Amino acid sequence: TYSLGIDIGGTFTDLVAFDPGSGRAHVWKESTTPDDPARGVMAGVRQLLDAHSIAPADIGRVVHATTLFTNALIERKGARTGLITTAGFGDVLEIARERKYELYDIFIAMPRPLVPRPWRREVSERIGADGAVLTPLDVQACLAEAEALVAEGVESLAIVFLHSYANPAHEQAAASAIAARFPDLSLSLSSEIAPEIREYPRASTTVANAYVRPIAEIYLDRLEAEIAAAGIPGTLHLMLSNGGLTNVSEAKRAPVQLLESGPAAGALAGAWFGRQAGLDRVLAFDMGGTTAKLALVDGGTPLVAWGFEAARE
Numbered sequence: 083t084y085s086l087g088i089d090i091g092g093t094f095t096d097l098v099a100f101d102p103g104s105g106r107a108h109v110w111k112e113s114t115t116p117d118d119p120a121r122g123v124m125a126g127v128r129q130l131l132d133a134h135s136i137a138p139a140d141i142g143r144v145v146h147a148t149t150l151f152t153n154a155l156i157e158r159k160g161a162r163t164g165l166i167t168t169a170g171f172g173d174v175l176e177i178a179r180e181r182k183y184e185l186y187d188i189f190i191a192m193p194r195p196l197v198p199r200p201w202r203r204e205v206s207e208r209i210g211a212d213g214a215v216l217t218p219l220d221v222q223a224c225l226a227e228a229e230a231l232v233a234e235g236v237e238s239l240a241i242v243f244l245h246s247y248a249n250p251a252h253e254q255a256a257a258s259a260i261a262a263r264f265p266d267l268s269l270s271l272s273s274e275i276a277p278e279i280r281e282y283p284r285a286s287t288t289v290a291n292a293y294v295r296p297i298a299e300i301y302l303d304r305l306e307a308e309i310a311a312a313g314i315p316g317t318l319h320l321m322l323s324n325g326g327l328t329n330v331s332e333a334k335r336a337p338v339q340l341l342e343s344g345p346a347a348g349a350l351a352g353a354w355f356g357r358q359a360g361l362d363r364v365l366a367f368d369m370g371g372t373t374a375k376l377a378l379v380d381g382g383t384p385l386v387a388w389g390f391e392a393a394r395e
Contacts, residue, residue, distance in 0.1 A: 083102075083140060083141075083142035083143075084099045084100060084101055084136060084140050084141050084142065085099075085100045085102065085141075085142065085143045085144075085145065085316075086098070086099055086100075086127070086141045086143070086144045086145070086314070086316065087099075087100065087144075087145050087146075087147075088123055088127075088144065088145070088146040088147070088148075089146075089147050089148065089344055089347065090114055090119050090122070090123065090146075090148040090149070090150055090344075091114060091148075091149055091344065091370040091371050091372070092114065092149065092153050092370055092371035092372030092373070093113070093114055093370070093371025093372070094111050094112065094113060094114055094371065095111070095112045095113070095114045095115075095119070095122045095123055095126055096109070096110070096111055096112075097109065097110045097111075097112065097123075097126045097127060097130050098110075099130055099131070099134065099136055099141070108130060108133070108134045108136070109130075110126050110129055110130035110133070111126075112125055112126030112129070114371075118304070119148075119150055119301055119305075120301060120304045120305040120308055123305060123308075124308050124309075124312065127309075127312065127314075128312070138312050138313035138314045139313060139314075139315060141314045141315070141316045142315070142316045143316045143317060143319065144309060144314065144316045144317065144318045144319065145319050145321060145327065146305075146318060146319065146320050146321065146343075147320075147321035147343040147344045147346070147347040148340070148343055148344050149343075149344040149345070149370060149372065149373060150297070150301065151294040151297065151298060151337050151338075151340055151341050152341045152342065152344075152372075152373065152392055153372045153373070154293070154294050154297055155196075155290060155293065155294065155341070155392040156372065156373065156392060157372070158196075160196065160293035160294050160296075160297060161237040161238040161268065161292070161293060161294070161295070161296040161297065162201075162235050162236050162237045162238070163196055163197050163201070163236065163237070163238045163239070163240065163289060163292045163293045164197060164201040164202070164203065164228075164231040164236035164238070164239045164240070165197045165201065165202045165203065165239070165240045165241075165242060165285075165289060165292075166203050166204075166205060166224060166227055166228065166231075166239065166240070166241050166242075166256065167202065167203070167204055167205075167241075167242045167243065167244075167285070168204065168205070168207055168208060168242075168243050168244040169204040169205060169206050169207070169208075170204065171204065171242075171244060171281065171285075172199075172202040172203070172204045173199075173202075174242075174281050174282055174285045175195035175196070175197060175202070175282075175285060175286060175289065176192070176195055176199075177282070178192075178282050178286075179282060183395050191395075192395070193394075193395050195289075196289050196290060196293045197240070197289055200234075201231060201234070201236060203227035203230070203231065205219070205220055205223040205224050205227060205256075206219075206220040206223060207219040207220065207243055207244075207252050208244060209243065209244060209245045209246065209248065209249050209251075209252060210245060210248075211245050211248060212248060213245070213248035213249035214249075215249070215251070215252075219243075219252040219255055219256060221255060221256065221259050224256045224259060224260060225259055225260065225263055228260045228263065228264060228267070229263070229264075232264055232267060236267075237267070237268060237296055238267070238268040238269075238270070238292040238293065238295055238296050239260065239267055239268065239269050239270070239292060240270045240271075240272070240285075240288045240289045240291070240292040241253050241256050241257055241260075241269065241270070241271050241272065241288075242272040242281075242284060242285045242288050242289075243256075243272070244281070246271070246272055246273040246277070246284075247272075247273060247277040247278055247279060247284070250271070250273030250274075250277070253271045253272065253273045254271070254273070257269050257271055268292065268295050268296050268299070269292075270288050270289075270291045270292040270295060270336075271288070272284045272285065272287075272288040274335075274336070275287060275288045275291045275336055275338060276288055283389065287338055288338075290338050290341070290392070291336055291337060291338035294337050294338065294341075295334070295337055297337075298333065298334055298337035298340070299334045302320075302330050302333055302334050303334070305318070306318050306330050317329075318330055320332075320333040320340055320343065321340070321343040321344075321346060321347050322339050322340060322343060322346065323339060323340065323341055323342035323343055323345075323346050324339075324346065324386065325346045325347075325349070325350050325384070341390075341392060342375075342390065344368075344370070344375075345368055345375035345377070346384075348366060348368035348375060348377070349366050349368075349375075349377035349379070349384040350384065351366075352364055352366025352367075352368075352377060352379055352384070353366070353379045353382060353383060353384050356379055356382065357382050362379075362380070362381050362382040363379065363380055363381075364378075364379035365377075365378060365379070366378075366379055366384070
């Protein structure tokens with residue numbers, strides 16, 4: 083039984099069929115098809131299997147890593163995204179941490195938020211740091227703001243309320259009402275995507291998820307269906323930014339977890355080859371068509387960062 087590895091980058095899609103019994107690996111490189119990445123994947127899969135006389139039924143597992151969603155962030159090719167947040171917190175994405183990357187530059191241009199100011203809407207509600215409800219949620223205001231955003235072309239919506247990590251009730255109530263009114267609108271709740279303290283990291287992570295989620299849903303649904311249609315019985319697994327694996331439904335729910343899946347795979351590979359060479363301190367470098375990635379391997383294990391910036395200035 084073979085394992086099939088798929089890595090989609092901005093320029094090329096790489097495929098590997100690995101036989102764990104013999105240790106033999108067969109590789110194929112296909113041009114990435116940006117309009118429909120699944121098309122390039124399946125073209126490469128057919129070529130790879132035909133070239134080495136591998137039957138689709140012999141593929142027992144499919145593992146997929148990609149920088150597609152990172153590239154969508156960097157190139158600003160995500161969905162039209164809106165934000166509904168607590169009154170008074172509409173500018174969290176721009177205020178951020180108030181840190182300038184060039185302290186004395188008076189003409190500095192900060193990165194543009196993924197959600198423009200007209201699509202950041204505020205509603206009356208307030209939950210305290212202890213989870214107690216201080217101001218009840220105005221559900222009708224949420225619906226009115228969502229209706230206005232949909233009318234302006236918003237496809238995906240992030241809901242980020244103050245202290246929702248302590249009590250998600252308001253976010254859940256808002257999402258329930260909005261989903262009932264607009265069933266085709268993609269929703270991302272901060273209490274589900276990044277349920278942790280501090281407003282900017284939670285808001286920016288949830289907005290990034292909302293920005294790429296429609297792309298991820300369409301792509302992963304199509305890829306899973308085409309893999310099954312090709313007669314490949316193996317389950318599709320997606321690599322996470324932490325080097326672990328997840329299933330398709332979880333990847334569609336929170337694709338922000340996959341932003342660094344391709345680089346994570348490269349870091350793990352660099353560590354593995356380093357160990358085979360007797361090296362426990364390695365600098366792994368991964369050059370792609372859109373981005374280049376670096377990872378420090380110390381003691382045979384890649385170092386883990388607990389936060390990162392995409393499209394960093």
